[in-house]
Amino acid sequence: MSAGVSRGPTDSVPAYYPGCSLDGLGKAYEVTAQQVLRRLGLSLDRIVDYNCCGATEVKNLSQDVSVALPARNLALARSMGRHQVVAACNGCVYSLARANDAVREPATRGRINATLEEGGAPTYDGEASVQHVLEFIHTRAGPERVRAAVRRPLTGLTVAPYYGCLYTRPKRYTGAGRTPGADDPEHPHFLDELLEACGAKVLTDFSAKTICCGGGHALSDLDVAVAFSASILNEARRAGADLVATICPLGQINIENHLDRIRAAYGEEVLRPVVYFTQLMSLAFGASVAEARLRDNFSRPDLFLRSRGFA
Amino acid sequence: MPIVEKSLVTVDRSDRLEMEGIDVSGDWNTFLRSRVQTDLDVRILDWVRSQPQGDTISRCWQCGTCTAGCCLHTDYGLNEFNPRYFIYLAQVGYEEELRKYATTIWRCVSCNKCVERCPKGVKVEEVIHTIGSYLEFTGGAPESPADRFDRAYTENLLRRGVLDEASLFRTYERLEGRTMPAGEMLKMGFQLLRSGRLRTGPLAHRTRGWRQFGNVLREKLKEDERRRRASLSAAGGRGGHSP
Structure with missing residues (x-):
């Protein structure tokens, strides 16, 4: 068993792996994450010709393909001279970190590099560490700098912080809890601290923080996907949240995609607007509701926030 | 206890x-x-252990931590989804009993809480999926919705390097024999298109240099599937009653 994941050298400007979601359905996440990073004086260098990481699906069919897909992205980051890759999607963080774990074994690395070479991609030396964008913001800027950047505090908003499953899990891959700059796997708190710094009331004991949204089977097992998404909203309602903040595009899309079914099963009063955490941060940093792309979300946080006096 | x-x-x-x-x-x-008991077949364990996704299975000492935290078992209340038991059955080679869970085992949503918590470093989630593959390959389980989704997903991403979400949705829904009402589809499509989030067809993302890499991976995928199935028949295929 590996003893923690070493964070190699840190880059002043790490590579940024967008992944399919941030370039597609999660556009609002991408745009607002960039706004937030800019305001905090942080920057990331985009991996241009990236490819899909394979998420949790490909590994069920082929180990080598499921490692080669993320390895190609990590290799591109290394050929940009970077030792650090930041991704905004929990699934991407998981599979990139999983590839790192796999190529630590010399035989696997040899095989994967042969595949990369054959496919015309740069080879991978295993030296790029992976971080979630939330961890990146928390370690590089931290609550203090976030507080200083706030122009319009989110006073009066009660937020349920939803981290989802693969943000830190499993620690074997992500190094969570025993690597500098990584959040706690059982009781993550980075999001709580950043949103608190934005002036929101954060439900730090939100019991659905790290439950699964069922997004892995969003289409293939509707009963489970709807039940899990609903339990996040139900729990948010019980705890008195106005909004649910997410850090994962799959979680966001999975919950929002099932709103009609959740409404039918549990009633209108369970529904809560669901937003990317960067949308809230951007709002707190002075962006308008439109600039924070809050109209993108199917759960219509724009209507709710306008009713609370946010323009 | x-x-x-x-x-x-x-x-x-x-x-x-x-x-x-x-x-x-x-x-x-x-x-x-x-x-x-005479119908145990150690070849299940041998096969699962020979797969890179299943190689940690023999570390399991049956403590049940995986199952205690399992969101399907505990939160969703699907009691028959019991990863500890699935691993036990695979370890002792009780294929007949394992096959009773053929329509349950695929429902793991890959939340990885079990892998996170396992005190022995068993990659429980990957082991469970490997046991599922064993059942599928040996005819002990029908192809599940999740298997179909995994395949549709992989084929989709191998085409251009990046997922075309709209096309994956259409393809998969067709596979399951479902159709989204045209009105709903249009409404959603419009909403996505308006905000620049619909990257399908001519708007789809393109990864430079993908064709060559995609072809190599497609070959690897086929080769891997062949190898996995071949290693099963070499091991005698579905176990049955070994002495």
């Missing part, structure tokens, strides 16, 4: 628990007749 199956504890004891004609229900005033 010993590890017991809830289903055995709550079973209606008016029904005798019989195995091969021997009463093994073990009620308070009955003696448990010893019974030698």
